[in-house]
Amino acid sequence: MIDESQGTLANQMSQLSLDSEGLPPPETPWQEFLRIYRKDYQALLGFWVLMILLVTAAAGKVLTEWWVVFDPEVVRLTEKFLPPFASPSPDSVDADRPFGGVYVLGTDELGRDVFARMFQGSFVSLSIGFVAVGISLGIGIVLGGLAGFYGHVKLGFLTVDTLIMRFTDAMMCFPRFFLILTAVALLPPSIYTIMMIIGLFGWMGTARFVRAEFFSIREQDYVVAAKALGIPEGRIIFRHMVPNALAPVFVSATIGVASAILTESGLSFLGFGVPPPYATWGNILSDGKGFIFDAPWLFFIPGLAIFFVVLAFNLVGEGLREALNPKLRRR
Amino acid sequence: MSSVGYMGHNILHEFLMPGNSSQPLLQVTGLKKFFPVRSGVFSRVSAWVKAVDDITLHVNHGETLGLVGESGCGKTTVGRSILRLMEPTAGKIQFEGEDVLALKPRELRAARRRMQIIFQDPYSSLNPRMTIGSIVSEPLKIHKIAKDQELQDRVNQLFVKVGLRPEHQSRYPHEFSGGQRQRVGIARALALNPKFIVCDEAVSALDVSIQAQILNLLRDLQQEFHLSYLFITHDLNVVQYLADRIAVMYLGKLSEVAPAEDLFTTPKHPYTQALLSANPIPDPTAVSKRTILSGDVPSPLNPPNGCRFHPRCPEVMDVCKTADPPLITIGPLDRGHQVWCHLYS
Numbered sequence: 165m166i167d168e169s170q171g172t173l174a175n176q177m178s179q180l181s182l183d184s185e186g187l188p189p190p191e192t193p194w195q196e197f198l199r200i201y202r203k204d205y206q207a208l209l210g211f212w213v214l215m216i217l218l219v220t221a222a223a224g225k226v227l228t229e230w231w232v233v234f235d236p237e238v239v240r241l242t243e244k245f246l247p248p249f250a251s252p253s254p255d256s257v258d259a260d261r262p263f264g265g266v267y268v269l270g271t272d273e274l275g276r277d278v279f280a281r282m283f284q285g286s287f288v289s290l291s292i293g294f295v296a297v298g299i300s301l302g303i304g305i306v307l308g309g310l311a312g313f314y315g316h317v318k319l320g321f322l323t324v325d326t327l328i329m330r331f332t333d334a335m336m337c338f339p340r341f342f343l344i345l346t347a348v349a350l351l352p353p354s355i356y357t358i359m360m361i362i363g364l365f366g367w368m369g370t371a372r373f374v375r376a377e378f379f380s381i382r383e384q385d386y387v388v389a390a391k392a393l394g395i396p397e398g399r400i401i402f403r404h405m406v407p408n409a410l411a412p413v414f415v416s417a418t419i420g421v422a423s424a425i426l427t428e429s430g431l432s433f434l435g436f437g438v439p440p441p442y443a444t445w446g447n448i449l450s451d452g453k454g455f456i457f458d459a460p461w462l463f464f465i466p467g468l469a470i471f472f473v474v475l476a477f478n479l480v481g482e483g484l485r486e487a488l489n490p491k492l493r494r495r
Numbered sequence: 496m497s498s499v500g501y502m503g504h505n506i507l508h509e510f511l512m513p514g515n516s517s518q519p520l521l522q523v524t525g526l527k528k529f530f531p532v533r534s535g536v537f538s539r540v541s542a543w544v545k546a547v548d549d550i551t552l553h554v555n556h557g558e559t560l561g562l563v564g565e566s567g568c569g570k571t572t573v574g575r576s577i578l579r580l581m582e583p584t585a586g587k588i589q590f591e592g593e594d595v596l597a598l599k600p601r602e603l604r605a606a607r608r609r610m611q612i613i614f615q616d617p618y619s620s621l622n623p624r625m626t627i628g629s630i631v632s633e634p635l636k637i638h639k640i641a642k643d644q645e646l647q648d649r650v651n652q653l654f655v656k657v658g659l660r661p662e663h664q665s666r667y668p669h670e671f672s673g674g675q676r677q678r679v680g681i682a683r684a685l686a687l688n689p690k691f692i693v694c695d696e697a698v699s700a701l702d703v704s705i706q707a708q709i710l711n712l713l714r715d716l717q718q719e720f721h722l723s724y725l726f727i728t729h730d731l732n733v734v735q736y737l738a739d740r741i742a743v744m745y746l747g748k749l750s751e752v753a754p755a756e757d758l759f760t761t762p763k764h765p766y767t768q769a770l771l772s773a774n775p776i777p778d779p780t781a782v783s784k785r786t787i788l789s790g791d792v793p794s795p796l797n798p799p800n801g802c803r804f805h806p807r808c809p810e811v812m813d814v815c816k817t818a819d820p821p822l823i824t825i826g827p828l829d830r831g832h833q834v835w836c837h838l839y840s
Contacts, residue, residue: 190666193624385620388580389683393634394607407624 200487207483213476221290224283233263236284236443240275245459270461278465281443288444292359292428293421299363301417304370312378313401336368345436353439362424373416377409411488415481422477429470445470518592519553520691520723526550526586528572544795546572548747559724561738569747570727574693578612608638611684615696617676621668627679628664634686653682674705691723698733710737731774735759743767746803747795753832763825763834765810810838
């Protein structure tokens with residue numbers, strides 16, 4: 165019986181129309197994404213910069229805090245303001261000498277090794293960027309998704325959509341940086357507070373974005389088809405809608421990381437950021453600003469680091485946008 | 496159904512002539528779908544778009560009913576309301592004697608197995624992030640119709656039935672042409688073994704040569720699985736090829752329903768006549784008598800009084816401007832040629 169049905173199947177297959185012949189080699193969406201992304205040299209450059217940064221940040225955490233090779237906290241008052249690549253004075257204590265016997269990025273006004281401080285700061289800056297964006301993405305996707313899918317549901321005399329989106333609008337009314345500044349001033353200063361606050365005040369754009377995506381995807385024929393096939397609502401949302409809504413959200417998240425790093429730097433620069441002894445790029449910059457003519461490296465090194473990282477995130481975001489845009493497919 | 500004998504007869508009748516019983520497969524009565532127009536600060540409903548206004552039609556077992564009309568006349572709304580992809584404002588929809596509008600969500604999900612839809616745009620009707628194999632197998636899994644090897648066999652068979660290669664299952668929709676994607680859409684609709692399929696402009700987005708292939712495929716599948724179609728289109732040639740009966744819609748209302756050959760040979764409603772005269776004849780020497788309509792379709796927000804076609808009708812009379820047109824039956828009753836027009840009263 166089975167043999168027979170397979171026999172006819174094979175028979176029918178040999179008589180198939182030419183319609184499904186001549187396809188190009190198979191390509192999953194992931195492969196297609198890689199193919200387009202690889203062509204974009206700027207985005208590729210940004211990607212490698214970020215990879216190096218990730219490794220640096222991880223190494224920074226390990227080598228400055230757990231297994232201290234570069235100690236950012238050693239104060240050497242006799243060796244203030246040494247320029248980059250200066251050697252420590254021969255009569256310094258062995259334990260205070262920098263790794264490799266040279267101050268790669270010089271020393272600051274307390275004789276601390278700037279390289280070690282930047283190294284530690286890279287982890288702080290990056291983790292603030294990622295955690296803050298993670299928080300704002302989580303809130304934004306949930307609220308935006310609710311408004312986009314269950315928006316028409318009535319709660320009393322308001323719809324879910326009205327409730328969520330007017331709250332979002334209200335949050336957007338406040339100038340974000342000053343809201344964060346106020347919150348930081350009121351709360352006990354710590355790196356976790358900074359992460360939380362940047363995240364909690366940054367979800368509005370994501371929420372609007374996800375809601376708009378859900379609105380447009382909900383009317384797509386494949387979602388209507390899923391409904392017509394009797395597929396349960398939860399599965400429609402998570403299998404059919406979310407995967408198609410998320411690509412542009414991740415693009416904006418990439419750029420969001422850059423803006424979170426920048427916000428943290430700004431806060432630290434104003435003295436409201438991560439409290440000492442943690443070094444962050446923002447507070448190195450802030451400390452260095454008083455010595456811009458005497459020791460310009462104190463100012464330019466963290467400044468350039470922030471500049472390149474933010475640029476790299478933006479380039480990657482742009483590249484992702486290009487590669488994930490369905491209208492640019494098949495180039 | 497008072498006596499056992501009668502019931503027995505009915506069952507025998509069903510058995511001998513499946514799908515040919517007196518009751519139509521689908522009976523739509525007085526279907527209305529109004530969309531609210533909201534305006535102002537408090538989103539008050541200021542007006543209603545009467546997209547579908549009192550439509551009554553039926554689809555018999557194994558037949559194709561063509562639903563034609565110009566863009567925006569409410570064809571798609573009729574199709575989607577029947578499948579309850581939109582909730583109709585009023586009316587009654589009976590599918591195999593069951594009241595579709597009274598179904599609870601769980602019953603509705605079960606009922607969806609019996610009626611399916613094929614979409615116009617093969618580019619937006621397939622989820623770009625699922626392989627075509629999982630698109631076709633998903634309904635089978637959800638309704639627990641088959642699993643494991645049996646599921647795979649079923650999907651393979653469906654692919655072969657619609658003329659796709661089963662070995663392409665692991666590919667994504669963007670790798671296929673429009674015609675191939677439409678075949679995937681058809682396979683998905685067939686997966687649950689439905690009795691009735693709404694083809695919503697199913698070939699309108701395709702090249703003419705591909706259109707013919709898909710139309711032939713639909714016709715073959717209809718014979719093989721004894722399907723009934725509601726074929727929504729604006730293309731008269733397509734309905735002429737496929738439909739057994741044709742319903743013509745204008746601005747949310749029916750203007751004429753007739754067997755296909757009657758409609759093409761003896762159209763009664765002035766709108767139908769104008770539509771047919773606009774259809775090109777594939778013969779350069781043929782001289783056609785064109786009825787050119789003036790003006791545009793009025794807005795369904797504020798449809799004309801009386802007959803909705805009267806501002807553009809070449810045969811307009813005074814009565815058309817005030818009174819709704821009556822339903823007139825042309826010829827013998829069982830022929831089913833109906834027209835809504837004052838001309839014949």
